[in-house]
Amino acid sequence: MENKIKNSWKKGFYKDIEKQPEKIFRDVNKELPEFVKLLKKIKAKNVLDLGCGTGKHLVSLVKCDFRVFGFDLIDKVIKIAEDWLKKEGLKADLSVGDIYKKLPYEDNFFDGVISTKALHHGTVDQIKKLVKELERIMKPGGILMVEVPRKKKGYERFKGEHKEIETGTLVPISGSEKDVPHHIFSSRKELVDLFSNYKVLGIVLSGNANRKNHCTLFGKLK
Numbered sequence: 085m086e087n088k089i090k091n092s093w094k095k096g097f098y099k100d101i102e103k104q105p106e107k108i109f110r111d112v113n114k115e116l117p118e119f120v121k122l123l124k125k126i127k128a129k130n131v132l133d134l135g136c137g138t139g140k141h142l143v144s145l146v147k148c149d150f151r152v153f154g155f156d157l158i159d160k161v162i163k164i165a166e167d168w169l170k171k172e173g174l175k176a177d178l179s180v181g182d183i184y185k186k187l188p189y190e191d192n193f194f195d196g197v198i199s200t201k202a203l204h205h206g207t208v209d210q211i212k213k214l215v216k217e218l219e220r221i222m223k224p225g226g227i228l229m230v231e232v233p234r235k236k237k238g239y240e241r242f243k244g245e246h247k248e249i250e251t252g253t254l255v256p257i258s259g260s261e262k263d264v265p266h267h268i269f270s271s272r273k274e275l276v277d278l279f280s281n282y283k284v285l286g287i288v289l290s291g292n293a294n295r296k297n298h299c300t301l302f303g304k305l306k
Contacts, residue, residue, distance in 0.1 A: 115300050119198060130193055133145065136161075142168075147174070155183065200229075200231040201233075207253055207267070225305060226305045234298060253265055
């Protein structure tokens with residue numbers, strides 16, 4: 085499954101990214117300043133960007149003087165992130181791997197974790213196991229920021245061109261994200277229940293311009 089998804093990302097969404105540099109800068113979560121504010125409040129040091137992609141949030145977080153770690157499935161985009169950081173004269177610890185396997189970090193290591201448009205690319209069981217991993221690697225009191233798709237917008241996006249492998253988990257059968265699972269959270273309650281070991285600090289709608297097709301959760305590990 086990992087190789088199938090990896091190949092799909094490489095052949096689809098990231099295929100021509102070198103020819104479309106604007107992809108690197110788009111879709112920066114507008115709630116990032118709030119995440120930084122919460123991190124500063126707890127005097128955070130180590131911060132992980134899980135599913136960091138080309139580095140759109142990495143660069144901003146490094147500039148805020150955090151020690152930043154980035155983790156992504158695709159080596160190609162990690163290389164782009166490395167080049168971007170180098171161009172800016174910045175440093176971060178970047179790794180390639182599968183977010184649904186054991187993460188290569190010590191227990192209670194991170195003061196903060198951000199994951200935007202990444203955590204939902206798995207089955208419900210995989211996502212639940214990932215959340216347990218986040219609880220393992222985060223310090224109690226650590227700040228979490230997670231962005232996932234909304235139910236209505238998630239279903240509208242694929243317009244029937246998908247198969248539903250379990251309740252709420254869609255796999256597109258065509259397009260740039262063919263074969264990549266997308267779990268669509270059915271309600272605020274489902275999201276809150278998933279992060280039951282976090283104190284939820286807020287959930288806001290997010291997305292581009294008027295397309296509020298995602299929601300962003302802020303939490304604090306109990």
